[in-house]
Amino acid sequence: MLPLNYAILHCYRTLETADADQIMESLKADYERSRSFRKKTVVESLMTAKENGILEEAGYEADAGGGLHVFYRLTDYGKEILDKYIPITV
Amino acid sequence: MTESLNANAVALKRKVDSRFFRKGVTVAVMSGMAYGLYSAFITYAMGAGIWTEWYGPNPGLTVFTVTFVIATLGSGINDTMSAVWAIIIAAGKGKLGDFLRCLKTKPGAVMVACAIIGGPIASAAYIIALQMAGSIIIPITALCPAIGALLGRILFKQPLSARMIAGIAICLCATTMIGSTQMGGDAPDTQIIGCLIAFIAALGWGIEGCVAGFGTIVIDYEIGITIRQLTSGLANLIIMVPVMSLIAGNIALSPRLTFAALTDGPSMLIFAVSGFFALFAYSLWYKGNSMCGAALGMACNGAYSFWGPFFCWLVLGVIFGQEGWNLAPIAWAAAILMFIGILLIAVNPLKLFRRNEGRA
Numbered sequence A: 001m002l003p004l005n006y007a008i009l010h011c012y013r014t015l016e017t018a019d020a021d022q023i024m025e026s027l028k029a030d031y032e033r034s035r036s037f038r039k040k041t042v043v044e045s046l047m048t049a050k051e052n053g054i055l056e057e058a059g060y061e062a063d064a065g066g067g068l069h070v071f072y073r074l075t076d077y078g079k080e081i082l083d084k085y086i087p088i089t090v
Numbered sequence B: 001m002t003e004s005l006n007a008n009a010v011a012l013k014r015k016v017d018s019r020f021f022r023k024g025v026t027v028a029v030m031s032g033m034a035y036g037l038y039s040a041f042i043t044y045a046m047g048a049g050i051w052t053e054w055y056g057p058n059p060g061l062t063v064f065t066v067t068f069v070i071a072t073l074g075s076g077i078n079d080t081m082s083a084v085w086a087i088i089i090a091a092g093k094g095k096l097g098d099f100l101r102c103l104k105t106k107p108g109a110v111m112v113a114c115a116i117i118g119g120p121i122a123s124a125a126y127i128i129a130l131q132m133a134g135s136i137i138i139p140i141t142a143l144c145p146a147i148g149a150l151l152g153r154i155l156f157k158q159p160l161s162a163r164m165i166a167g168i169a170i171c172l173c174a175t176t177m178i179g180s181t182q183m184g185g186d187a188p189d190t191q192i193i194g195c196l197i198a199f200i201a202a203l204g205w206g207i208e209g210c211v212a213g214f215g216t217i218v219i220d221y222e223i224g225i226t227i228r229q230l231t232s233g234l235a236n237l238i239i240m241v242p243v244m245s246l247i248a249g250n251i252a253l254s255p256r257l258t259f260a261a262l263t264d265g266p267s268m269l270i271f272a273v274s275g276f277f278a279l280f281a282y283s284l285w286y287k288g289n290s291m292c293g294a295a296l297g298m299a300c301n302g303a304y305s306f307w308g309p310f311f312c313w314l315v316l317g318v319i320f321g322q323e324g325w326n327l328a329p330i331a332w333a334a335a336i337l338m339f340i341g342i343l344l345i346a347v348n349p350l351k352l353f354r355r356n357e358g359r360a
Helices: A004-012 A018-032 A039-051 A076-085 B008-046 B050-054 B063-092 B096-103 B106-141 B143-157 B162-182 B189-218 B221-249 B253-262 B265-292 B292-301 B304-319 B327-347 B349-359
Strands: A057-063 A068-074
Touching: A004 A018, A004 A039, A004 A057, A004 A076, A004 B096, A004 B189, A004 B265, A018 A068, A039 A057, A039 A068, A039 B008, A039 B265, A057 B008, A057 B327, A068 A076, A068 B008, A068 B221, A076 B106, B008 B063, B008 B106, B008 B265, B008 B292, B008 B304, B050 B063, B050 B143, B050 B253, B063 B106, B063 B221, B063 B265, B096 B221, B106 B189, B106 B221, B143 B162, B143 B189, B143 B327, B162 B327, B189 B265, B221 B253, B221 B265, B253 B265, B253 B327, B265 B292, B304 B327, B327 B349
Parallel strands: none
Antiparallel strands: A057 A068
């Protein structure tokens, strides 16, 4: 099993764009028992990755409940970093 | 995915971005404050219990042993106590499994390398310098962002603009100002050597800031700091203290002094406090750098050039009544000037102003 932060980034290899909810849904089976698997953690991880050029924003929308959904996608630099330092086989 | 253009989404997005930016800056500033508190409490710890004897007039040890072995031991105990806190916090948040998994990966190895450069090498140099020259070395070690910028240029071909060079010049001027007041004819010889050793700490942290910045892009900062403090603490106690003892001519000093320090209740309690603040000094530094970019993060953290002397004066001078922690006014002014220089190196004030305008 990958560390949670690695797994969050790796989701973007298969999902072209995704927001925090979609990432959580995709990782739920493996990580739902982990205490650190919380939406706040995932959102902060995504925003940090975006701040450092690993991810870029692909759009955002508000839902009927007043929640915000920010969608991200992997950048070329991000793909290079994942391939070089955290390949899926770690 | 289509971008919603409704006003509610735009307002929410602006609010979320603004909150994230403010949190990043707050975290980075708090890292500098935690660094000041860590400096004050480690100095206090190394003046309590058995350490009073070692740093007293008749320690029964050579000058080399007192200067290097004892100082490295202090750094090692502090980082080990900090690692204990880091493990407790990581366990409490359910991150211990990820900590072990990260250790086996390349970013984990990068963090270990950073821990050795920033820990046994830079932190030991910092503690030795602090013992030899007092809190006056703290602004010197705050040159690490300047060194980081230079290393970034040399190692990673990062841009080095006229603005950044101006900032480095301001930092060097500030260092000279401090030197002019503290290294006069009556200054002890150890103070000059202490200031030189402080540059080793600045160099080590400059490298650490560059390289660990990469590591925390992918590693959770609380896992990163657990790797850092555990590696640093153990490397100091298991490698550096025996090596220093060997150089001092008596390898048997290592277990004897380590055991005496670890079983000294009064100082260990204070080391628990200094280790606690050291944990946040480094973990918030990493987190701040990753949240708002290394440049702004390191600039905010660089405020420890002020917080270090400030908390040494507040904790040791005011609270515990120790004398000699007041700094000459010019040194305070130099610390502030150095902070301005560091800020200029790290951030274009015009860009920062425009960014804030955009977020208003």
